[in-house]
Amino acid sequence: MYLKMLLLETNPVVSHGLTLSLEEHFPDLHCIGIAQTEIEALAHYEAHEPHLVIFDISLVEGDIFDFLKAIGSKRNKSAFLCLSQSLTKETRRSLESWGIQHFLQKSSPIDHIVETITPMLTKAKKKLLQ
Secondary structure (H helix, E strand, C coil): CCEEEEEECCCHHHHHHHHHHHHHHCCCEEEEEEECEHHHHHHHHHHHCCCEEEECCCCCECCHHHHHHHHHHHHHHCEEEEEECCCCHHHHHHHHHCCCCEEEECCCCHHHHHHHHHHHHHHHHHHHHC
8 A cells, every 4th residue: 555646846856855855754655746737736646536635736737736627626536735935824724624634844954844744644544444
C-alpha cells in the first residue's frame, strides 16, 4: 500500500526538490504526477485520484479555482496543501471556501512541511484501511 501525491508546481527545481524530500520522509508516499497547467492537473487527478495534492496558486496555464471546480465533490477524497509565496488574504479566504484548510509559505523549512503533512497522510491511511 502506498499513498499517492499530486504536485501542482511551475518551478521544476522546487517540484523536484520537494518530491525527493517528501518521498524520503514518507517512504510510502509516491508522486504520481507533477502538473504545471490546469489540464495536466485534471488529467493526473482523474487518472490517479491522489491522496494528497500540494499546489501553488500560480499555474502556467489555467486556474487553481477552475481545477477545484472541475474535480467537484471528488475533492473530498484528497487532502490539499497550498504551498505558495504569493498568497493574499483574499485568495486564502477563497480557497477556504473551497474546503482548503492547509496553507504554508513555499519558503517553509521541509520539517515544517513534513509536520503539516503527517496528520493529513495519517488520515488518508486510515481511510484506505476501512
